[in-house]
Amino acid sequence: GQQVMQIPQYQHVQEGEDFTTYCNSSTTLSNIQWYKQRPGGHPVFLIQLVKSGEVKKQKRLTFQFGEAKKNSSLHITATQTTDVGTYFCAGPKTGNQFYFGTGTSLTVIP
Amino acid sequence: KAGVTQTPRYLIKTRGQQVTLSCSPISGHRSVSWYQQTPGQGLQFLFEYFSETQRNKGNFPGRFSGRQFSNSRSEMNVSTLELGDSALYLCASNYNSYEQYFGPGTRLTVT
Numbered sequence: 001g002q003q004v005m006q007i008p009q010y011q012h013v014q015e016g017e018d019f020t021t022y023c024n025s026s027t028t029l030s031n032i033q034w035y036k037q038r039p040g041g042h043p044v045f046l047i048q049l050v051k052s053g054e055v056k057k058q059k060r061l062t063f064q065f066g067e068a069k070k071n072s073s074l075h076i077t078a079t080q081t082t083d084v085g086t087y088f089c090a091g092p093k094t095g096n097q098f099y100f101g102t103g104t105s106l107t108v109i110p
Numbered sequence: 111k112a113g114v115t116q117t118p119r120y121l122i123k124t125r126g127q128q129v130t131l132s133c134s135p136i137s138g139h140r141s142v143s144w145y146q147q148t149p150g151q152g153l154q155f156l157f158e159y160f161s162e163t164q165r166n167k168g169n170f171p172g173r174f175s176g177r178q179f180s181n182s183r184s185e186m187n188v189s190t191l192e193l194g195d196s197a198l199y200l201c202a203s204n205y206n207s208y209e210q211y212f213g214p215g216t217r218l219t220v221t
Contacts, residue, residue: 097168
């Protein structure tokens with residue numbers, strides 16, 4: 001069946017360092033979504049990528065969708081303590097059924 | 111608009127009991143999805159309801175069921191609770207198959 005793998009599982013960075021999480025699907029995705037979950041909170045939608053090779057930026061966050069639409073990445077430049085949380089990618093199966101990646105937990109050390 | 115609300119926020123049950131969780135979506139959203147989140151398994155899709163019909167179902171046993179009412183509010187029920195059902199249960203509402211808006215979740219502990 002379809003799987004969405006995400007690496008790394010955990011990442012500790014010094015404040016100001018960059019951070020990247022990678023998402024890989026066993027099948028081609030029609031789109032991919034990214035969510036952020038703060039400790040003790042719930043997932044919050046960040047962005048959706050649809051096109052092959054698409055790159056979108058939100059301030060210090062850069063999202064990429066692979067050419068084959070089977071992988072994606074989220075890169076944060078110059079991390080801040082407010083970036084702490086778990087970042088999930090999610091790929092659709094059918095309709096609103098999504099496979100969520102295992103998540104990358106980011107810790108930012110001040 | 112008010113966000114997605116879930117009740118109760120915390121629940122403690124014993125093995126063998128059953129539990130009903132409630133989710134009220136954002137006004138105007140007709141799709142409600144349920145997820146189970148555990149440290150070991152991550153976020154796993156349970157089912158999705160749209161206009162009172164179950165549209166998608168994840169790979170969970172029949173002890174997990176749900177329904178949706180005409181006002182789009184949804185409930186999920188877990189019967190014959192097991193220790194492994196301890197988890198954060200999240201519901202998410204959706205308007206146009208785009209972003210999902212998650213509620214705060216119900217933390218279920220089975221003892």
